[in-house]
Amino acid sequence: MxxxxxxxxxxxxxxxxxxxxxxxxxxxxxxxxxxxxxxxxxxxxxxxxxxxxxxxxxxxxxxxLGFENESFDPVYLLARDIAPVLHGLFRKTGLLSDFVMVRDGQPVIVESNFSLSCYRSASSGIIGARPSPLLSAAGRTLYAERTDVKVELDAVTEPLVDSLLDEKQQAVYTRVDDSWEYGFDKPFAIAACAVPVRFEKQTVAALSLYWDAARVRQGVLNHDIQRALRSAADTIELLLPERNRLYRKAALDLS
CATH class of the missing domain: 1.10.10.10 (Winged helix-like DNA-binding domain superfamily/Winged helix DNA-binding domain)
Structure with a gap:
């Protein structure tokens, strides 16, 4: 230089x-x-x-990424490490994916491969967006697998919680049909599934795949797709112990 x-x-x-x-x-x-x-x-x-x-x-x-900068968020280190996995998942499946963690009691999108799609309308609002704990696939994963996700239960939300029981047994969670919770326009009719990402036997994140429900039928998404999603989550799970020393130095608590 x-x-x-x-x-x-x-x-x-x-x-x-x-x-x-x-x-x-x-x-x-x-x-x-x-x-x-x-x-x-x-x-x-x-x-x-x-x-x-x-x-x-x-x-x-x-x-x-400098530790001394006031604007530095240690989660950026994790996002940088998992980005190649999200890129590879897109190449393998052609589907979009988000990596979601709990921050301040709410699911938050930490990294995504949404920019690899042809949709531009929502790309500026993806990182930092908060998936619903009871509507989104990733949010439902974190709500079912953790105890620190905040949700106010009422007559409307309780059936959504009950529907998590079967999904938890399979460790694959799905988005509630026709739902949308974000502040930006829905780019397409989203359907999604997600799996937990674990570190030291605890769920620390969720990895989702999503697609246009109007163009891709659920039945087309066979076990190969779920296997690719699980394989990507496994790759991240192998990465976390290798990088945890750096994360701890940067004050990023994976628990």
Whole structure:
């Protein structure tokens, strides 16, 4: 990296490290810095190779990985590690997937391969979105498998809880038909399934696959698809013990 590129890299990192921004895309960095997009892309590619920043798979926005930065979230380290698994799952199945964890008592999408799809309308809202604990496949997984997911039970929600019993026996959870809980427009008629991801025998996350229910019939999604999902979850489960020392150093508690 040349001296001029190094100075520009410092400016870009400072922009990403500002207290008002936890992630930014190429367009935002272009507007704020005034640098040409090809220059920014080249510098950010170099910084990502150096593991200074990470470009999230779900929305193509950049985040800083430095422990000393106020905007640093240690979950970015985990997102970076699992992104190749989500990319591979898309190549194998052609379906979209989210990696979801519990944060502050609610399921939250930590990483996704949604950006690999042809849908753009919802990509900016994917990371950080909160799947419903009783409607979404990933949320239902975490609600059934953990004790720290907050849900207010009433006459409407109790039947949804009861329906989890059979799914828990199979360890495969499905989205409630025709449901939608997000603040952005539904990109298509979503159907989904999800499986738990475990660390030290505890469920720490959920991995989901989802598709357009109007174009792909449930019966077409055979055991090969579920096997691919389970295999991807297994790969992540093998990765977590290897990386846990770094996660703990960054104050990321997998429990």
């Amino acid at each position: 040349t001296t001029k590129s190094f100075e520009k890299a410092k400016v870009l990192i400072e922009l990403l490290s500002s207290s008002t921004m936890d992630a930014a895309g190429l367009e935002t960095l272009h507007i704020l810095s005034g640098y040409p997009k090809p220059t920014i892309k080249r510098i950010m590619d170099d910084l990502q190779a150096l593991r200074v920043i990470y470009r999230r798979l779900g929305d193509k926005r950049y985040v800083v």
